[in-house]
Amino acid sequence: MFDFKRHTGIQAPTGGDLHCQGWGQEGALRMLMNNLDERVGENPAQLIVYGGRGRAARSWEAYDKIVETLLSLGNDETLMIQSGKPVAVFKTQPTAPRVLIANANLVGKWANLEEFNRLEKMGLTMYGQMTAGSWIYIGTQGVIQGTYESLAALSDKYFDGSLRHRMYVTAGLGGMGGAQPLAAKMLDGVALIAEIDAHRIQRRLDSGYLDVAEESIPQAVSVALKARADGQTLTVGVHCHANELLQYLIDENIVPDVLSDQTAAHDPLVGYIPDGFDIADAARLRQQDPTHYLQLARTSIARHVERMLVLQRRGAQTFDYGNNIRREAFDQGVQDAFDIEGYVPAYIRDLFSQGKGPFRWAVLSGKPEEIYRLDDLALQMFGDNKLLRRWLTLARKHIQFQGLPARIAYMGQGERDTFALKVNELVATGELSAPVVFGRDHHDTGSVASPYRETEAMQDGSDAIADWPILNALLNVASGAHWVAFHHGGGTGIGYSLHAGANTVADGSDDSAGRLARVLWNDPGLGVVRHADAGYVLAEKTLAAHSDRIRTPLLGGNAAKP
Numbered sequence: 001m002f003d004f005k006r007h008t009g010i011q012a013p014t015g016g017d018l019h020c021q022g023w024g025q026e027g028a029l030r031m032l033m034n035n036l037d038e039r040v041g042e043n044p045a046q047l048i049v050y051g052g053r054g055r056a057a058r059s060w061e062a063y064d065k066i067v068e069t070l071l072s073l074g075n076d077e078t079l080m081i082q083s084g085k086p087v088a089v090f091k092t093q094p095t096a097p098r099v100l101i102a103n104a105n106l107v108g109k110w111a112n113l114e115e116f117n118r119l120e121k122m123g124l125t126m127y128g129q130m131t132a133g134s135w136i137y138i139g140t141q142g143v144i145q146g147t148y149e150s151l152a153a154l155s156d157k158y159f160d161g162s163l164r165h166r167m168y169v170t171a172g173l174g175g176m177g178g179a180q181p182l183a184a185k186m187l188d189g190v191a192l193i194a195e196i197d198a199h200r201i202q203r204r205l206d207s208g209y210l211d212v213a214e215e216s217i218p219q220a221v222s223v224a225l226k227a228r229a230d231g232q233t234l235t236v237g238v239h240c241h242a243n244e245l246l247q248y249l250i251d252e253n254i255v256p257d258v259l260s261d262q263t264a265a266h267d268p269l270v271g272y273i274p275d276g277f278d279i280a281d282a283a284r285l286r287q288q289d290p291t292h293y294l295q296l297a298r299t300s301i302a303r304h305v306e307r308m309l310v311l312q313r314r315g316a317q318t319f320d321y322g323n324n325i326r327r328e329a330f331d332q333g334v335q336d337a338f339d340i341e342g343y344v345p346a347y348i349r350d351l352f353s354q355g356k357g358p359f360r361w362a363v364l365s366g367k368p369e370e371i372y373r374l375d376d377l378a379l380q381m382f383g384d385n386k387l388l389r390r391w392l393t394l395a396r397k398h399i400q401f402q403g404l405p406a407r408i409a410y411m412g413q414g415e416r417d418t419f420a421l422k423v424n425e426l427v428a429t430g431e432l433s434a435p436v437v438f439g440r441d442h443h444d445t446g447s448v449a450s451p452y453r454e455t456e457a458m459q460d461g462s463d464a465i466a467d468w469p470i471l472n473a474l475l476n477v478a479s480g481a482h483w484v485a486f487h488h489g490g491g492t493g494i495g496y497s498l499h500a501g502a503n504t505v506a507d508g509s510d511d512s513a514g515r516l517a518r519v520l521w522n523d524p525g526l527g528v529v530r531h532a533d534a535g536y537v538l539a540e541k542t543l544a545a546h547s548d549r550i551r552t553p554l555l556g557g558n559a560a561k562p
């Protein structure tokens with residue numbers, strides 16, 4: 001008998017035996033548990049998965065009830081989750097989603113961090129980040145391709161396609177930030193990363209993402225500079241505040257080649273440690289006087305961005321990596337904060353225009369060899385997709401699995417569905433020993449409105465239009481994804497984003513095949529439509545190539561094209 005009642009040492013069951021009434025429920029249950037696996041989530045004891053306080057469930061009581069309900073949920077029922085709390089089960093129909101999730105949503109006028117904190121304290125809401133509250137986080141391996149593709153695009157633009165003899169300086173080695181050293185390593189560069197929490201440094205050393213850790217800033221900088229000069233690949237974590245590292249570089253007139261940041265600055269109360277504080281002191285002040293804490297954190301963030309701007313002016317290729325640090329600094333009076341460019345318009349939007357985004361799959365068998373089998377299948381099916389081939393080859397070499405073996409791959413329109421249908425056949429024939437979950441980050445082509453990240457600087461000015469992620473969630477429900485989520489505040493923080501997620505299980509059945517065919521075509525398809533409507537030529541071309549399967553009665557023309 002599997003023990004579903006644990007609160008520590010949680011690991012999802014593996015293999016082909018069902019504990020629930022269907023694989024839709026079982027997939028959701030296993031991925032929820034996987035989010036809280038100590039090898040996957042950042043702080044499972046507090047139900048925190050990643051990204052500041054991104055949680056999987058509102059409380060342990062809520063978690064227990066979710067698990068219990070999924071175990072008994074019928075194949076014509078749907079469980080409703082309101083900000084991490086299971087509130088009801090309704091009779092729906094067999095092809096409907098088995099779980100619908102809404103996290104952290106607030107009415108516009110009330111959509112600010114202070115109000116959210118108040119409501120959270122009252123026990124009424126929960127921050128779900130993106131994949132934490134929608135149960136499809138797969139650890140640092142989930143963001144690594146986005147980090148790699150961004151740095152690869154930057155290297156193509158400025159450094160002949162490689163980071164050899166280049167130094168990437170950044171901060172934050174959390175759930176997402178922890179991917180930065182590995183991405184730099186994949187491009188043969190040197191990474192130097194400030195992290196205030198020694199445990200996070202140790203975690204990245206254990207996973208092999210970091211090569212060395214240093215307590216002393218001069219020592220860390222010297223080791224990194226030597227590696228840069230020698231053309232050696234090296235990733236160095238330094239135990240300090242981001243501002244201390246940047247100030248040292250400024251004082252010594254050392255200019256990084258590339259500069260960014262991945263502290264969880266989108267949530268200054270939980271995700272950013274103020275200057276002069278260690279983790280324990282910060283935790284105390286946060287508890288005793290959150291208002292003072294917020295002031296100190298915001299002042300430190302302003303200093304942080306000012307220092308990034310100094311290094312940018314001295315020649316560092318500097319970009320914002322999706323944590324809203326520019327806006328936090330701008331609000332503290334750093335008027336040129338937005339001189340730092342956002343990574344989506346710079347490096348990712350062309351991918352979105354082709355329906356490409358952080359698509360992922362996890363094998364419920366728990367067997368790594370089944371991921372390798374699927375790598376081979378993807379290479380066989382899409383071998384002429386250069387980006388995918390390069391990525392899968394690197395991923396296989398460098399990425400350690402965390403929890404349920406999983407793979408991320410930026411697949412585009414027409415690739416996600418054909419691949420998943422083939423996988424469904426392999427499950428049906430028994431070539432794979434258990435079903436496979438297909439899901440994605442909310443950071444995808446048509447599923448998010450986030451004016452300081454995914455929809456920054458849209459060319460028709462539609463950055464803050466949030467109809468698209470709502471349509472995305474509704475379309476995924478209509479298409480029969482097994483679980484669908486709609487959240488507020490992921491990535492860039494409360495008040496700054498709305499986004500949706502959808503996940504579907506390939507269990508080898510005809511029912512799964514129908515769901516996968518609909519969801520994995522329609523979901524990226526709406527993203528392509530969103531970008532074509534905004535006038536992106538690449539999206540228009542992608543649509544034209546698929547005009548037999550997506551009809552667009554009235555598109556574009558919302559604003560004059562540049």
Ligand code: NAD
Binds near residue numbers: 196197266271
């Ligand atoms: P996390 O909370 O797991 O980790 C943040 C890390 O920053 C922690 O290890 C913390 O100790 C460290 N830190 C905080 N203040 C610091 C300081 N002043 N100096 C040095 N280190 C400090 O968060 P995460 O999951 O790694 O996400 C980081 C940020 O990236 C978040 O804002 C998140 O929303 C954003 N994000 C970006 C992407 C993307 O694709 N670009 C994707 C998801 C999330």
